[in-house]
Amino acid sequence: MSSHSLTGAVASAPSPAASDHQLKRAKKASLAAFLGGALEYYDFFIYATAASLIFSRIFFPEGDPTVALIQSFAIFGVGYVFRPLGAFVFGHLGDKIGRKNTLVMTLVLMGGATFLIGVLPDFSTAGYWAPVLLVLMRVLQGLSAGGETAGASALTMEESPVGRRAFFPSFAMSGISAGIVLASLAFLPVAAMPEEARLAWGWRIPFWLSLIVLIVAYLVRRSLEEPEVFEDKAEHDDLVKLPFAEMFRTHPAQFxxxxxxxxxTVTNTFMQAFGLAYATLVVGVPAATMLWVSILGNALAIFTQPLFASISDRIGRKPMFIGGVFGSAVLIFVYFSVLSTGNIPMIFLASTLITAGTYAASNSIYPGWFPELFNVRVRYSGMAIGLQIGILCAGFTPSIGTALVGGDPANWGPAAWIVAGSSVIATIGALWAKETYRTPLDQLGKPVHHPEAHGEISR
Incomplete structure (x- = not known):
């Protein structure tokens, strides 16, 4: 770590014992973030996989398969609609009662909803109640996801040593990659089943298996401690009454x-949901092949994301984030071009370059950078709500892409331009945002004064 990274930090260095203690807390927080991310996105993306391969055929009446697929993706998007509400609720709780207990709630909510999807009746059994119940479970998943990543990122960043505030939080993203790998692996035997068995009961197994990850993640997360920077504010009755409102008053630009x-995030959502359906249903690439494509890229991303985050701890957040976003905008055209031809080796190469390369570079940065933009008193709310309102657009891009592309394998251009346009928007935000990798923890964000200064009662 260069001497510049210590600018503005406390004058006296921490003792070796204190440093070891902080490092242990950071490692434990990053493990909990990894496991929580794995569960959340195992659950979230087995739905994306099932929506691409299964749900359009069993939860809707018979008719035009393209219409059914659009309906299936629309329900996928419902989860994204409710993510901002989950961000508001859990962001408020995270800034009021603490990061740890809030994150336990998001974990249990996601795990319970996912298991229940695995026991839902299909359309032939329950009629229109089947898609209604599916929507309800998707709402619960969305609420949970709205608070998970922001909370895990904020907690881990606050526990991280100086100069490693991107590295440790990046394990939340590695957990997400691991969850996608697990989701894809869980569907490989399902994809190999005879069609009748797969549609009747085989698709349910991956949803039931989520209980295993839930139990492990719950045990680790329950053993966490609150970050000291948050505990200090709580002990001195220095929390704000309405973090959401205070965040908008003090941090509108950061939001x-x-x-x-x-x-x-549109890049990843498009590749995991639309790309899978386009390749298998329009181009004719075997579903198992596309699952292996996803497995390879995300398995590598588990390791490349902490690497990119560590580099950003040395050179800054902006260069890595903007470079990754720009690279994804370019490579997405290559990806859809080779996907349309069904060239399997090139599909593996293009997908891996994005998933474990350019997308991993930008994705690994935000768990450290986004919470660094906010003051500790409004950090959970600021990151959660801002993140989820942006991600909301990603949830419906598969439906838009499906409608624009239709059933023509050569008409992939609209899909690529949706991703490229989203990348431009992300770049604008990054150019606007402050560079924070050298800023001491207690100086992050804008000042948020004690609530008594505004005539409020804190708690």
Whole structure:
């Protein structure tokens, strides 16, 4: 770590014992973030996989398969609609009662909703109640996801040593990659089943298996401690009554910066949901092949994301984030071009270059950078709500892409331009945002004064 990274930090260095203690807390927080991310996005993306391969055939009446697929993706998008509400609710709780207990709630909510999807009746059994119940479970998943990533990122960043505030939070993103790998692996035997068995009961197994990850993640997360920087504010009755309102009053620019930068997630959502359906249903690539494509890229991303985050701890957030977003905007045209031809080796190469390369570069940065833009008193709310409003757009891009592309394998241009346009929006937000990698923890964000100064009662 260079001497510049210590600018503005406390004059006296921490003792070796204190440093070891902080490092242990950071490692434990990053493990909890990894496991929580794995569960949340195992659950979230087995729905995306099932929506692409299964749900359009069993939860809707018979008819035009393209219309059914659009309906299935629309329900996928419902989860994104409710993510901002979850961000508001859990962001408020995270800034009021603490990061740890809030994150336990998001974990249990996601795990319970996912298991229940696995026991839902299909359309042939329950008629229109089947898609209604599916929507309800998707709402619960969306609420949970709205608070998970922001909370895990804020907690881990606050526990991280100076000069490593991107590295440790990046394990939340590695957990998400691991969750996508697990989701894809869980569907490989399902994809190999005879069609009748797959549609009747085989698709349910991956949803039931989520209980295993839930139990492990719950046990780790329950053993966490609150970050000291938050505990200090709580002990001195120095929390604000309405973090959401205070965040908008003190951090409006940071909120909009995070919202714009969150558009970078459109790349991953498009590849995981639309790309899978386009390849298998339009081009004719075997579903198992596309699952292996996803597995390879995300398995590598588990390791490349902490690497990119560590580099950003040395050179800054902006260069890595903007470079990754720009690279994804360019490579997405290559990806859809080779996808349309069904060239399997090139599909593997293009997908991996994005997933483990350019997208991993930008994706690994935001768990450290976004919470660094906010004061500790409004950090959870600011990151959660800004992130989820930006991600909201990603949820409906598969439906838009499906409608624009239709059933023509050569008409992939609209899909690529949606991703490229989203990348431009994310770049604008990154250019606007402040560079924070050298800023001491207690100086992050704008000042948020004690609530008594505004005539409020804190708690």
């Amino acid at each position: 909009f910066q995070v919202t714009l930068m969150s558009f970078q």
